[in-house]
Every structure is written in structure tokens, then in C-alpha cells.
Amino acid sequence: MKILVTLICPLLVLKIDLASGGSRSLQHFYTGVTRGINFPEFTAVGLVDGEQFLYYDSNIRQAIPKVDWIKNNEGPEYWTRTTQIIQGNEADFKDSIGTVMQRFNQSGGIHTFLQMFGCELDVETGATDGYSQFGYDGADFLYLDLRSTSYVAPVKEALITKQKLDGTAESEKNYLTQECIEWLKKYVDYGMYSLERKVPPQVSLLQTDPSSPVVCHATGFYPDKVMISWQKDGQDLHEDVDVGETFPNHDGTFQKRAELKVTPDVRKKNQFTCVVEHKSGDPIHMILTEEKIRTNYRPGNNVPVIVAGLVVAALVLIAVVVGVVMVVKRRSGYKKARQPSLESVCSTGSYSSAASDAPLVKKKY
Known part of the structure; x- marks a missing residue:
């Protein structure tokens, strides 16, 4: 799911490209x-x-x-x-x-x-x-x-x-x-x-409804450099994956997300894993299961509810770049x-x- 911040028309979006490595x-x-x-x-x-x-x-x-x-x-x-x-x-x-x-x-x-x-x-x-x-x-x-x-x-x-x-x-x-x-x-x-502090990311799997992409959302980490990828049956997956930009949080930490477009049928037949790599510790492997998905979706509700974690991303974008x-x-x-x-x-x-x-x-x- 893409986050659209419709504050200004036309919309201006700032990609904050930070210094790398050393x-x-x-x-x-x-x-x-x-x-x-x-x-x-x-x-x-x-x-x-x-x-x-x-x-x-x-x-x-x-x-x-x-x-x-x-x-x-x-x-x-x-x-x-x-x-x-x-x-x-x-x-x-x-x-x-x-x-x-x-x-x-x-x-x-x-x-x-x-x-x-x-x-x-x-x-x-x-x-x-x-x-x-x-x-x-x-x-x-x-x-x-x-x-x-x-x-x-x-x-x-x-x-x-x-x-x-x-x-x-x-x-x-x-x-x-x-x-x-x-x-x-x-x-x-x-x-x-x-x-110089190193704060590990908190990783969640988010989805608005069963047919929408699954979002691997990492937040609360510092410094800003993080790698998020998806694997299918243990192999790196590049198709149907959309990795977003890194955005700052209000508390000085950062967040990033990677979307996986996969149908429920394909998901049941294969094991999908989100891998988050950050210098604060060992890589985090989050295996995609129904129990781990966080969603506000309720059957019979035709109005999709935006996942709270992604709303935070939009608000952060507004706060930091004014x-x-x-x-x-x-x-x-x-x-x-x-x-x-x-x-x-x-x-x-x-x-x-x-x-x-x-x-x-x-x-x-």
C-alpha cells in the first residue's frame, strides 16, 4: 500500500537521502x-x-x-x-x-x-x-x-x-x-x-485486507541504514516486491517498509519471509503467517481502514519536512x-x- 499525504496540491514529496556508512x-x-x-x-x-x-x-x-x-x-x-x-x-x-x-x-x-x-x-x-x-x-x-x-x-x-x-x-x-x-x-x-547509539528495529507484518499487499514494516531503529527484503522458500525474491524509502520518526529513530504482492493461494503453498538487517544486531527473520499479520480489516466492512503504523509514516513525513x-x-x-x-x-x-x-x-x- 502506498501512503499518499494530500496536504498540498500539487503534492511535494521530499526524499531525504542521508549520508551513508562512515x-x-x-x-x-x-x-x-x-x-x-x-x-x-x-x-x-x-x-x-x-x-x-x-x-x-x-x-x-x-x-x-x-x-x-x-x-x-x-x-x-x-x-x-x-x-x-x-x-x-x-x-x-x-x-x-x-x-x-x-x-x-x-x-x-x-x-x-x-x-x-x-x-x-x-x-x-x-x-x-x-x-x-x-x-x-x-x-x-x-x-x-x-x-x-x-x-x-x-x-x-x-x-x-x-x-x-x-x-x-x-x-x-x-x-x-x-x-x-x-x-x-x-x-x-x-x-x-x-x-552513535544503535537501536534495533521493531518489525511487524501489516495488511489492510486479504487481497492487498503484505507490508513488512520496520520502525524505531537507529541509525537510519537498514535493509529489508522478502524471501520465498528461502530464496531472495525481487519480483512483486516494492521497497520504500526510509522516513524519520518524531523521536529521532527511523522507519521503512517493503511490500509483498502475493495472492492468498500462493501464500498458502509457499513460505514467505521478511528479512530485516540492521547494524544493531543479527538479521530479523519474520515468517509470514496469518497469525502474525496485523490488520484492521473486518469481514463485511467495505471501507478499508488504514493500518495505524502506516499512518504514522505519513505523519512523520509531515512533521520532519514540515x-x-x-x-x-x-x-x-x-x-x-x-x-x-x-x-x-x-x-x-x-x-x-x-x-x-x-x-x-x-x-x-
């Missing part, structure tokens, strides 16, 4: 939404290794800590400075949506603009990387190519923005590969105990990257880096 990551997400729905017009979220540590929205107008390790290590000056920087970008961000709408010849409707930026550090080799990109209404709008130190416009409507921002690419690259990395190291040092979700397509030639503010990006385009003691870059346009 890597550390620092990510920031800015999300702007046009007026017309009961949702903050602007939100900002910060994550270290996929764990949310910072939150801001246009209703509360204040950057707030989301985990103890940042709360216990940074005082009022840090939060005041961070709030001021985000508020400055918020004003530009809101203006930018109007500018981009004009580029697409749109005069109304509900639209979303996402800014995603951050950096990664390979702790084994010391290699660093950065990323910065914009998305508009569920599609790529602009991204920074660190290798060529220039912006790339996947759509013609972003060409003007690209031209204005190319002059800032060098400064942006320096921030992503240097200052961002220093903040990442500091945050990892703050939260080492929490970020309710607006956006699928960010990863191209072979670039990675995600940090970006300057929207309208500045879209109109004036004068860029200035902040002092090194600022957790985010304050941009001027």
Missing part, C-alpha cells in the same frame, strides 16, 4: 508555501545524520532545539543569532515564491518552494562534499554543481536565476566545503553519544546542495557570506 551529514531544509492552506508559510528544519536538531516556522518566529545535545551545548546567543539569520532568509524566501510563480506564468493557486543545503564528511578518508538545490512544486528548479562551481538550471524558467547566482557560486562552495563542515564536526561532538513533502531527484552528475534564499536567488542576486561564528550563512541580496 559519513556524517548536516542538512538544512527551508520550505515556503503560498497562502491558502492552514500551514506555516515558511519552515526551517536542521538535521545531523538524519536526526532533527533545529526547527523554526513563520508562526512561532523562533528557532528552537529539538534534541538535548544541542540544547545543552548552545546558549541564548546561538539561538538568537540563528533566529535572526533564518528570519532574514524567510523574508526573501516568501518573495521568491511570487517571483517563481511569475516565471511559470502562474497568478494563483497553492505552490511550494523547497531549499535544501548541507554538507557531508567521510570520517575515514576526511573527504568532504556539499550540496545545494531548489525545488518548485515537486520538481527540480536549480542546483549547484560543485565540480564546475556553477549553478545548473534543469528548467528554462530557472535560467534567469542561474545567471544571477553564478557569481555567488564560489562563495557558496566555500561555505559548503569549509564552514559547514566545521559546524558539522561541532554538532557531531555535541551529540556523539546520541548519534508537512510539505518533495521528491528530490538525484541526478548522476550532482548531489544535493545548499542554496541562497529564494527571491534573492530569483531577483537581485548579490551574495555575502556570514562570519564564521554563524551556524547558517546570512545572505544579502
Whole structure:
């Protein structure tokens, strides 16, 4: 079963692609939404290794800590400075949506603009990387190519923005590969105990009704890397299997699911097993039996009831990415990257880096 979060039209879905293996990551997400729905017009979220540590929205107008390790290590000056920087970008961000709408010849409707930026550090080799990109209404709008130190416009409507921002690419690259990395190291040092923890997954088999796919749902695990697969009579099964993305939970852990499409008759004649592999311990083998399936289905009820565990996935997606979700397509030639503010990006385009003691870059346009 697919989860559809129909908060915004068109729907934006964000795929959070986290650092792998021996890597550390620092990510920031800015999300702007046009007026017309009961949702903050602007939100900002910060994550270290996929764990949310910072939150801001246009209703509360204040950057707030989301985990103890940042709360216990940074005082009022840090939060005041961070709030001021985000508020400055918020004003530009809101203006930018109007500018981009004009580029697409749109005069109304509900639209979303996402800014995603951050950096990664390979702790084994010391290699660093950065990323910065914009998305508009569920599609790529602009991204920074660190290798060529220039912006790339996947759509013609972003060409003007690209031209204005190319002059800032060098400064942006320096921030992503240097200052961002220093903040990442500091945050990892703050939260080492929490970020190094290993929490095993809780595995359940879910199904809405006898004819729907069986979902192997793993949740509550940390870190985020997990492998979920299905086996048929002890052999790996690839056909009729749909493995989903990894989503964060509200408590800093993660969840993932893998669907198996199989008819009741085939299920009775073969043994199907869900295998969940996580670094917290030995692989978990969950053999598919009628007794192990959790469902809200009741014979005679023609209205399918969504399994509670999958509803949680939708709510988590809303909470972490501020309710607006956006699928960010990863191209072979670039990675995600940090970006300057929207309208500045879209109109004036004068860029200035902040002092090194600022957790985010304050941009001027």
C-alpha cells in the first residue's frame, strides 16, 4: 500500500537521502508555501545524520532545539543569532515564491518552494562534499554543481536565476566545503553519544485486507541504514516486491517498509519471509503467517481502514519536512546542495557570506 499525504496540491514529496556508512551529514531544509492552506508559510528544519536538531516556522518566529545535545551545548546567543539569520532568509524566501510563480506564468493557486543545503564528511578518508538545490512544486528548479562551481538550471524558467547566482557560486562552495563542515564536526561532538547509539528495529507484518499487499514494516531503529527484503522458500525474491524509502520518526529513530504482492493461494503453498538487517544486531527473520499479520480489516466492512503504523509514516513525513513533502531527484552528475534564499536567488542576486561564528550563512541580496 502506498501512503499518499494530500496536504498540498500539487503534492511535494521530499526524499531525504542521508549520508551513508562512515559519513556524517548536516542538512538544512527551508520550505515556503503560498497562502491558502492552514500551514506555516515558511519552515526551517536542521538535521545531523538524519536526526532533527533545529526547527523554526513563520508562526512561532523562533528557532528552537529539538534534541538535548544541542540544547545543552548552545546558549541564548546561538539561538538568537540563528533566529535572526533564518528570519532574514524567510523574508526573501516568501518573495521568491511570487517571483517563481511569475516565471511559470502562474497568478494563483497553492505552490511550494523547497531549499535544501548541507554538507557531508567521510570520517575515514576526511573527504568532504556539499550540496545545494531548489525545488518548485515537486520538481527540480536549480542546483549547484560543485565540480564546475556553477549553478545548473534543469528548467528554462530557472535560467534567469542561474545567471544571477553564478557569481555567488564560489562563495557558496566555500561555505559548503569549509564552514559547514566545521559546524558539522561541532554538532557531531555535541551529540556523539546520541548519534552513535544503535537501536534495533521493531518489525511487524501489516495488511489492510486479504487481497492487498503484505507490508513488512520496520520502525524505531537507529541509525537510519537498514535493509529489508522478502524471501520465498528461502530464496531472495525481487519480483512483486516494492521497497520504500526510509522516513524519520518524531523521536529521532527511523522507519521503512517493503511490500509483498502475493495472492492468498500462493501464500498458502509457499513460505514467505521478511528479512530485516540492521547494524544493531543479527538479521530479523519474520515468517509470514496469518497469525502474525496485523490488520484492521473486518469481514463485511467495505471501507478499508488504514493500518495505524502506516499512518504514522505519513505523519512523520509531515512533521520532519514540515508537512510539505518533495521528491528530490538525484541526478548522476550532482548531489544535493545548499542554496541562497529564494527571491534573492530569483531577483537581485548579490551574495555575502556570514562570519564564521554563524551556524547558517546570512545572505544579502
